[in-house]
Amino acid sequence: MGHHQNTKLVLVVGGAGFIGSHTVDLLLSEGYRVRVLDNFSTGKRHNLPETHERLEILAGDMSDQAILRRICVDITHVLHLAAQVSVVDSLENPVFSCQQNILSFVAVLDAARMHNARFVYASSAAIYGNQNTLPLQEEDPALPISPYGLEKYSNELYADLYGRIYGLSHLGLRYFNVYGPRQDPKSPYSGVISRFVDQVAAGKPLTVRGDGKQFRDFIHVRDVARANVAALRGNTLGVLNVARGEATSIIELAKLIEKISGSVSGVHWVPDIPGDIKRSLADSTRMRQFLCSPQWPLAEGIRELLGQ
Numbered sequence: 663m664g665h666h667q668n669t670k671l672v673l674v675v676g677g678a679g680f681i682g683s684h685t686v687d688l689l690l691s692e693g694y695r696v697r698v699l700d701n702f703s704t705g706k707r708h709n710l711p712e713t714h715e716r717l718e719i720l721a722g723d724m725s726d727q728a729i730l731r732r733i734c735v736d737i738t739h740v741l742h743l744a745a746q747v748s749v750v751d752s753l754e755n756p757v758f759s760c761q762q763n764i765l766s767f768v769a770v771l772d773a774a775r776m777h778n779a780r781f782v783y784a785s786s787a788a789i790y791g792n793q794n795t796l797p798l799q800e801e802d803p804a805l806p807i808s809p810y811g812l813e814k815y816s817n818e819l820y821a822d823l824y825g826r827i828y829g830l831s832h833l834g835l836r837y838f839n840v841y842g843p844r845q846d847p848k849s850p851y852s853g854v855i856s857r858f859v860d861q862v863a864a865g866k867p868l869t870v871r872g873d874g875k876q877f878r879d880f881i882h883v884r885d886v887a888r889a890n891v892a893a894l895r896g897n898t899l900g901v902l903n904v905a906r907g908e909a910t911s912i913i914e915l916a917k918l919i920e921k922i923s924g925s926v927s928g929v930h931w932v933p934d935i936p937g938d939i940k941r942s943l944a945d946s947t948r949m950r951q952f953l954c955s956p957q958w959p960l961a962e963g964i965r966e967l968l969g970q
């Protein structure tokens with residue numbers, strides 16, 4: 663990995679979280695120096711290495727400008743992953759959600775500008791809302807149906823403005839349905855895969871909402887980590903979908919998990935949640951062109967999670 667890489671210092675805001683910690687692991691394995699800022703509201707200390715000579719971990723809040731100033735010394739790259747990530751919470755407490763996902767985002771964005779750092783951040787498939795034409799392409803209009811989706815879209819508009827005014831190098835990653843190790847199944851906004859795996863482990867039936875025909879585009883967290891690192895290293899600007907570009911319905915997913923696990927607990931049908939997006943599928947052409955191609959097939963990722 664050549665010594666030249668060690669001069670790069672990546673600040674990962676939200677680095678103890680699900681996506682953040684996998685990305686930190688990969689950055690360290692590729693010779694980067696990494697500084698993590700996390701308030702540990704959802705991130706876990708045990709997601710990160712006990713000790714590593716190139717890793718610093720700071721407990722603190724990104725909304726604290728004094729902390730941001732202190733930890734931005736010498737940074738060359740910023741990966742911003744910290745957020746209030748629940749669509750449901752954004753509907754129930756839009757003011758708090760806005761503070762976390764807009765105000766704090768701008769604080770980190772501005773810190774990146776002051777240090778002329780490459781800025782890569784988490785956007786979301788939620789910005790698209792319910793679109794008629796699939797797969798979703800980056801130039802499709804943003805039609806968010808929740809404060810969360812609107813907040814992420816506003817992040818993209820801020821980053822774009824900073825690019826135009828200050829020449830900031832920025833890339834927003836519109837994550838679709840990310841799954842894999844370290845995803846907390848007990849979290850109310852955890853992905854359906856970690857919930858299903860948790861239910862199988864407990865010998866419970868799989869809870870399927872509505873008719874089970876809604877579909878998602880699932881991508882393994884290690885592929886997302888690879889996309890994040892490629893985004894930091896590259897100079898692509900704007901926004902990119904991060905997904906496999908494959909549709910899997912929830913009922914297909916339940917059948918796949920039953921098949922791999924040998925579970926005979928069956929399915930428990932529950933009502934739909936309002937505001938839940940029915941169909942989500944990305945065009946992943948640009949990700950494959952500018953970042954990397956996903957390597958983890960869904961069945962393989964699930965097999966690993968089930969310990970098969």
